[in-house]
Amino acid sequence: MRRWIADRWVMGVALLVLGYLSLPIVVVAGLSFNRPSSRLSYDFNEFTLDNWTQPCATSDMCDAVVRSMEIGLIATVVSTLLGTLMAFALVRHGFRGRAGINGLIFLPMATPELVMGTSLLALFVAAGVPQGFWTIVIAHVMFCVSFVVVTVKARLSGMDRRLEEAAMDLYASEWQTFRRITLPLVLPGIMAAALLAFSLSFDDFIITNFNAGTTVTFPMYVWGAAQRGIPPQVNVIGTAMFAIALLLVGASTLRGRRARRAALVAPVAAVGTPKSAS
Amino acid sequence: MRTMGHETPAGDLRLANLTKRFGVFTAVDDLSLTVPQGSFFALLGASGCGKTTTLRMIAGLEEPTSGQVLLGDRDIAGLRPYKRPVNTVFQSYALFPHLDIHENVAFGLRRRGIRKVTDQVERMLALVQLEGYGRRKPAQLSGGQQQRVALARALINHPQVLLLDEPLGALDLKLRRQMQIELKRIQTEVGITFVHVTHDQEEAMTMADTVAVMNAGRIEQLGAPADLYEYPATAFVANFLGQSNLLAGEAAGRTGDDLPVTAHGARFSVPADRARVDHGPVFLGVRPEKLHLAADPGEVPAGHQHVGGVVTDASYVGVSTQYLVRTAWGSELSVFAANSGVGGRLAVGTPVTAHWDPRHAFVLPREPGEDDQTAPLLDEPPVGVPS
Ligand SMILES: Nc1ncnc2c1ncn2[C@@H]1O[C@H](COP(=O)(O)OP(=O)(O)OP(=O)(O)O)[C@@H](O)[C@H]1O
């Protein structure tokens, strides 16, 4: 019995932690199928699919979601582009002040959001820029860039320069080398950075709130609605986002595994070794 | 993009005063050599002596500090790597991890705009005994298999010059011999110029038309394998390529066709055409297999030179027995005696006379103050290990 516990306690703890982590998600998913008894109540009242069939019943909310998506997409594209270029510069080129810039990259990540939000607001006001959609985008790009640089840099500095040399040795020009070797090898890092940037942008509240003017993003809408009673459709949006993310991750894992298995079957058959039973 | 005339022979590969410095450190020092077109050139040398750096300059991956790389009479030192009709088998393989083996091997052909590659790739994979592995990723292969992919990836392009940086180092003996034969066959059939870096002397000696021994960024000696072995130019070469017994002595000019050498109080003589110098401090060298042992001084054949000593070690290694003989002045000579069934084995402690034919000895320059260099009993010369 003691052995049995000893063998399984790591697994047990892992399951407990996993349960703890996913409990809020389960609650959100559950509430998305709930018809609340009153505006301000969060208890399970009655099962319904209405929230899913009419996610835009509260049109303010859907506007906010679309706006957040737009901001997220623009901020992701811009910050991924800028951050990737910056990471290449920092890893591949020795120039004066490189160490300094490497340090500065961490500043936005280390600064409390409250401080960054207020200082950005002060900056926009001083410069006479009206707050709204574009000031939010600018603010989001600013803090996303740091995360992109750090993520892409990690991937890039782990890459063997000799692969690029080998490509050039095999008649690939600079552009072909980048296109065929460098980019495919760094792409997972860039994709991860883009996903990170999007999710950071999509749910940012504090900095956004300072620089939004009259524009309302999804997090701001939820925050405002919390005082009046959150419409159950918010849970639909949350659950849907989670499901999409899960599907994306699952699909890419599955594809990788299938490709690996397909690669292994051929030579084994060629050599004529019996396949293992498992 | 097209590279320069891929099928037309380019001529000899010549390095002229090639130098590479990394900061204050000189990795390749004023290197000049010619590799005739279509020949097999082996570059030997201890770890860190600048072999890879030399290859990288030929491939265009490293810019020479000064000097020229000539192919025929074109200076290619300024060309980008992909413009050179040169391919490399990298010491570290450098296989593309995201491409499968088939695409790795096809990479060079595709970049040159060749569409139908499958047949060529299949043939190449068969050549390196990797049929059926085309769909795998490099990470799913063993070290030796990866090395063969690297070989196939370069060979398939039939470059004018193929640079091989220890291309067989990870293979077992049998496979290595097979690959050596294949390489030699391809080299002679297709007429590619091979520049082959190896730590395996036997490989260098059996495969190469010309062997160059490098030391600290410079070529110590260059020539046909037998010439290098039979008549080395420096003490480094004498001990890097096989082993040698080098006795410290003095020479004071030749008498007739001979060069008398005084070493440790005894007088020896070497044919003058076997001496690299004939004045001042010298090494008198004899290869261990050219030394013979006689239990009785009376057995020494006429015309042979000899020193007396005591057997201090005898190790049986199958084809031969390797003896250590301590001379009166304390140096230990190594002697290889073939186990041909003639003569018995000598026990440790036996007083013996070591003798040799003067035509098998050689005289090399020596730094004043350098003592005897007699190799310890090893099958391979000691090779520096990078720290
Ligand atoms: N990029 C570099 N910067 C500084 N020093 C270098 C660089 N590349 C090589 N060196 C130095 O130049 C010397 C020659 O290196 P090289 O790689 O040519 O050795 P090698 O003869 O190929 O050795 P091995 O047999 O171990 O492969 C070494 O001492 C190495 O430390």
Ligand SMILES: [Mg+2]
């Ligand atoms: Mg090397």
